[in-house]
Amino acid sequence: MLKKLLLPLTAALLTGCATAPPAARLDNTYTARSQSSRVKFVILHYTVGNLPSAIKTLTEQVVSSHYLLTDEAEPKFYVLVDESRQSNHAGLSSWKTFSNLNPASIGIEIVNPGYTDNARGAYAPFSQAQIDQLILLLKDIVKRHQIAPQNILGHADIAPQRKQDPGPMFPWKQLADAGLITWPDAAQVAAQQAVFETQMPDIMWIQKRLAQHGYALAQTGVLDDATRNVLFVFQSKYRQSKYDGEPDAETAAILDVLTRPQAAAPVAATQELH
Known part of the structure; x- marks a missing residue:
């Protein structure tokens, strides 16, 4: 008799375990205005x-x-x-x-x-x-x-x-x-290079502009290995004829054009050095 009673009870318990929990009630009536793709x-x-x-x-x-x-x-x-x-x-x-x-x-x-x-x-x-x-x-x-x-x-x-x-x-x-990335204007670079051929910005200026452009770089004022590595990467992208990691007038001019407001004129090497 006990065995007959246990069978329905066991079946009921197994059925209960197999029952899925109720699904969340989702309503897509509203959409938030403030949103964007996770991809930046x-x-x-x-x-x-x-x-x-x-x-x-x-x-x-x-x-x-x-x-x-x-x-x-x-x-x-x-x-x-x-x-x-x-x-x-x-x-x-x-x-x-x-x-x-x-x-x-x-x-x-x-x-x-x-x-x-x-x-x-x-x-x-x-x-x-x-x-x-x-x-x-x-x-x-x-x-x-x-x-x-x-x-x-x-x-x-x-x-x-x-x-x-x-x-x-x-x-x-x-x-x-193809319109996918920004690129320095060649005429602006040439004009600024002529200025920097006369007087180069110091290393602190270069480090600050590299950081302003986007690179993670400490402003030490010293031409250290970390700065050379970043210059190598920058030159490899924007000045592929020479990528030795050393600062020069052309590299500084490209960096200046990429980090200045678009309407700006060439700046003297004595400005914004620190």
Whole structure:
């Protein structure tokens, strides 16, 4: 008799355990006016490896990216992480007032060996087919997330003390010509360079302007290794004919044009030095 009573009770208990909790009642009648995409930045990388090794690294290890651009004759993107989710591509990073850029960025890895440690010691070029595909994707991302031109960056921009990618062979000027990033006006640079050829700004001025541009850099007034690293990254992007990490009149002029109000005229080297 007891066994007969226990069977219905056990069945009732099991049925109760299997019953799902009630779903939250969601009403989409209203939408907040104050909102924006979580994505504020796009960060470009090179893989320092071939396509198979890049796929293995980006899918099986801690590091990841939203997109991987192949180096095939007809390049394509592998979508590795949905844009709505965070990928781990930036690491310890900062730009202007932002830090830890992973949660606020889209990472794009481009298959490219980077620096080749051989007799020539050269950086590898990117194929035009890769850049054409990249520009198409960037335009789409910018449109959907309203990315500001100054927020399309290289990994080196946000981590200049430990990264160099996408390196001095990456054609940033093509992105500028496509309307994706800001670029210094050549006439303004030439005019300001003539001023700085006469009198160079001091290191404190250069450090302050580099920090104003966005790089994380202490203003020590000393041409230290950290400052040289940032100058190398800056030159690799905006003055690819020479990227030795040393301050000179042309580098200072480019930096001045990029950090001054657009309508400003050339400034004397004695102004804004401290």
